Amino acid sequence: MEKIKMINPIVEMDGDEMTRILWHAVKDTLIHPFVELKTVYYDLGLPNRDKTGDQVTVDAANAIKEWRVGVKCATITPNAQRVEEYNLHRMWKSPNGTIRSILDGTVFRTPILLNRIKPVVRTWKKPITIARHAYGDVYKNVEYRVPGAGKAELVFTDASGKETFRQEVFSFRGAGVVQGMHNTDKSIRSFAHACFKYALSVGQDLWFSAKDTISKQYDQTFKDIFAEIYESDYKSQFEAKGITYFYTLIDDAVARVFRSEGGFVWACKNYDGDVMSDMLSTAFGSLAMMTSVLVSPDGNYEFEAAHGTITRHYYRYLKGETPSSNPVATIFAWSGALRKRGELDGSEDLVAFSERLEKATIDVLESGVMTGDLALLCKGQSDVRSVSYTEFLCAVAEKLY
Ligand code: NAP
Ligand code: MG
Numbered sequence: 001m002e003k004i005k006m007i008n009p010i011v012e013m014d015g016d017e018m019t020r021i022l023w024h025a026v027k028d029t030l031i032h033p034f035v036e037l038k039t040v041y042y043d044l045g046l047p048n049r050d051k052t053g054d055q056v057t058v059d060a061a062n063a064i065k066e067w068r069v070g071v072k073c074a075t076i077t078p079n080a081q082r083v084e085e086y087n088l089h090r091m092w093k094s095p096n097g098t099i100r101s102i103l104d105g106t107v108f109r110t111p112i113l114l115n116r117i118k119p120v121v122r123t124w125k126k127p128i129t130i131a132r133h134a135y136g137d138v139y140k141n142v143e144y145r146v147p148g149a150g151k152a153e154l155v156f157t158d159a160s161g162k163e164t165f166r167q168e169v170f171s172f173r174g175a176g177v178v179q180g181m182h183n184t185d186k187s188i189r190s191f192a193h194a195c196f197k198y199a200l201s202v203g204q205d206l207w208f209s210a211k212d213t214i215s216k217q218y219d220q221t222f223k224d225i226f227a228e229i230y231e232s233d234y235k236s237q238f239e240a241k242g243i244t245y246f247y248t249l250i251d252d253a254v255a256r257v258f259r260s261e262g263g264f265v266w267a268c269k270n271y272d273g274d275v276m277s278d279m280l281s282t283a284f285g286s287l288a289m290m291t292s293v294l295v296s297p298d299g300n301y302e303f304e305a306a307h308g309t310i311t312r313h314y315y316r317y318l319k320g321e322t323p324s325s326n327p328v329a330t331i332f333a334w335s336g337a338l339r340k341r342g343e344l345d346g347s348e349d350l351v352a353f354s355e356r357l358e359k360a361t362i363d364v365l366e367s368g369v370m371t372g373d374l375a376l377l378c379k380g381q382s383d384v385r386s387v388s389y390t391e392f393l394c395a396v397a398e399k400l401y
Contacts, residue, residue, distance in 0.1 A: 001401070003036045004353055007345040010337050011063045012039035013095075015073030016046050017309035018317060022327045022389060023073040029393040031334060034353060034400060040067060044095050046076045050088050057095045061102035064300050068344060071337035072099075072304040073330070076311075100134040104187055105296035106194040107132040108265075109277045109306050111284035112291060112328060114365050116384075117377050119262075120283040126263030128280055131198060132273025133191040134294055136183035139270055143179040152178040183218070185225065190297035192226045195267040196234040198295070199243060206238075206245045208267040209253035222269065223247055281306060286373050288326035293336055303336040305329030322388045324372025331361050331396070360399035369395050 014020060031037055042060035049056055064070040076082055077094040100107075110129040113119075146152065150172050156165035169178060199206035208226050210219040230238075230245050238245055248256070250272055257266065257280075268276055281290035290306035306329060313323035335354040342350030365374065368383040375386035387395070 001034075003034060004347075004349045005036050006038040006341065006350065007347060008069075008341065009038040009040045009067055010341050011060060011067050011070035012041045013044045013060050013070060013072040013075075014041065015044055015075040015309060017074075017076065017311055017314035018323065018325050019074040019305070019307075019309045019330065020045060021314070021317060022325055022330050025390060025393055026327055026330050026334060029390075029397050030331060030357060030400070031338075033397065035338070035350070044072070044075050046078065046082070046086050046088070046092075049075075049092055049095065050086065050090075053089070054092045054095075054098070057092075057098045058102065061099040064099070064103060064302055065298075068300050069337050069341045070300075070302040071333050072096075072302060074305060074307060074309045076309055094139075097139050099302065100294060101140060103294060103296040103300055103302065104135050104190060105294050105300075106191050106198075106267075107134045107273065107292055107294050108198060109273075109281070109290055109292045111281055112289045112332065112362070113284065114289075114362070114374075116366060116368075116381060117285045117374065119285065121258055123259060124262040124284070126261060127284070128257065128260075128262045129198075129202070129204070129265045130273055130277040130280060131191075131195045131265055131267040132277060133188070133268070133270045135187040135191070135270070137181050137270040138179070141179050141181045143177065146172050146176040146178055148175055149173050154180065181218075183221075185221070188222055188225045189229065191267070192229045193233070194295050194297065195226075195265065196230065196238075196245070199245070199265045200234070200237055200241060202265070203241055203243060205243050205264040206267060207253055207256075207264060208245070208247050209250040209272070210247075210269055211250050213249060219269070226267075277306060285377055286326065288329055288371075288373055290329055291332045291336065292329075301337070301340050303333040303340070305333050322390070324375075324386065325389050326371040326373050327389050327393060328361060328365070332358065356400060357396075360396050363399060364392065364395045 014023060040063050042056055044057055075095045078088060078091050083091050108129055108131050111127050113127055152169040154167050154169055158164050195206055210222050212219040212223045281287045287307040292304050292306040294302040310325050313325045316323045335357045339351050339354035369385050369387055371389055371392055372386045375384050378384045
């Protein structure tokens with residue numbers, strides 16, 4: 001069988017722990033035998049980030065700007081415990097945070113649905129896509145542990161050096177905490193455009209939720225920018241497609257989501273999107289079945305699985321056990337990146353291969369062969385066989401030969 005040739009490379013970002021093991025297993029079993037893979041490789045594993053002073057993460061993000069398509073393995077965001085575990089020079093920042101602040105953009109997360117697995121919410125019939133603003137707010141915050149009594153203020157000095165705003169945040173009588181966050185009109189505008197464009201491309205309604213009743217400047221700005229851009233650029237296209245855009249408060253949105261049938265795009269601010277996407281993926285089935293793509297305003301794409309490095313499984317793997325880690329979201333990260341590469345390069349073969357890879361994966365799952373996390377959700381289905389990730393990958397590969 002002749003392997004598919006690639007014109008331009010994909011930026012490949014390796015990662016940590018169990019997902020690093022899955023990463024190479026997916027490539028060896030499902031990609032290399034069929035595609036003459038061209039990648040520009042960056043090792044974002046924690047030891048190499050530490051060795052390079054995290055420069056490798058910045059280099060990888062810049063490479064995505066150059067090559068337009070990247071695929072990323074999950075990575076550890078170090079905390080105090082990890083600093084000790086890996087003997088780190090510093091508590092490096094979240095690689096995803098670094099990459100997102102360089103690329104800007106919006107993260108779209110969509111669950112992969114199976115006929116066999118019924119969502120926890122019985123009314124859901126179609127997937128719900130979360131569009132998460134991937135810039136600013138608490139992810140680019142400045143915070144301070146207030147040691148004792150004193151006053152915290154919010155001060156703005158304009159470009160000419162003149163102080164134009166000063167307001168007391170709080171007068172502390174004792175120890176506490178204080179935090180400053182920001183966002184920019186530019187980033188919010190590109191977030192809005194990305195959401196409207198995505199909803200049009202999939203032909204689904206768009207919801208946007210924030211908390212403008214409480215946050216009368218910050219969240220209100222998001223709401224106003226969405227409304228203005230909808231009116232000026234998208235209203236007629238939405239009407240022509242028979243889809244709608246509406247804004248509602250975040251708490252109302254949560255209540256409506258649970259009564260809905262699914263099949264829409266839910267635009268969320270950065271933190272809401274972080275939390276709600278984990279909730280939705282679990283309610284739809286498993287965190288391991290959630291796809292994720294970052295779309296930047298200038299049309300760059302970064303694909304990844306939504307889950308983390310599955311630390312608990314990795315420790316079992318190190319003891320010689322075969323943990324029931326599910327490689328499906330990692331497979332879809334690769335298929336998504338290969339499809340986008342094929343679309344941008346006009347390579348029909350590559351697009352067709354990524355479709356075949358996704359179909360083979362779904363077919364194996366629907367045939368009852370799956371990793372333990374999914375098998376648990378199919379209790380009472382006698383034809384289900386719980387397999388290791390290696391057996392699962394081989395079953396998918398068999399369908400591709
Ligand atoms: P996690 O790695 O997503 O795992 C949480 C739990 O979810 C696992 O223990 C496992 O449950 C289940 N799970 C997740 N993915 C699975 C899969 N593919 N197959 C089977 N089960 C799966 O989250 P975490 O434990 O909170 O974080 C671990 C590390 O990942 C942290 O260092 C964090 O910084 C990092 N992280 C990275 C990213 C990213 O790079 N995008 C995202 C999130 C977290 P059971 O143990 O019950 O089987
Ligand atoms: Mg999260």
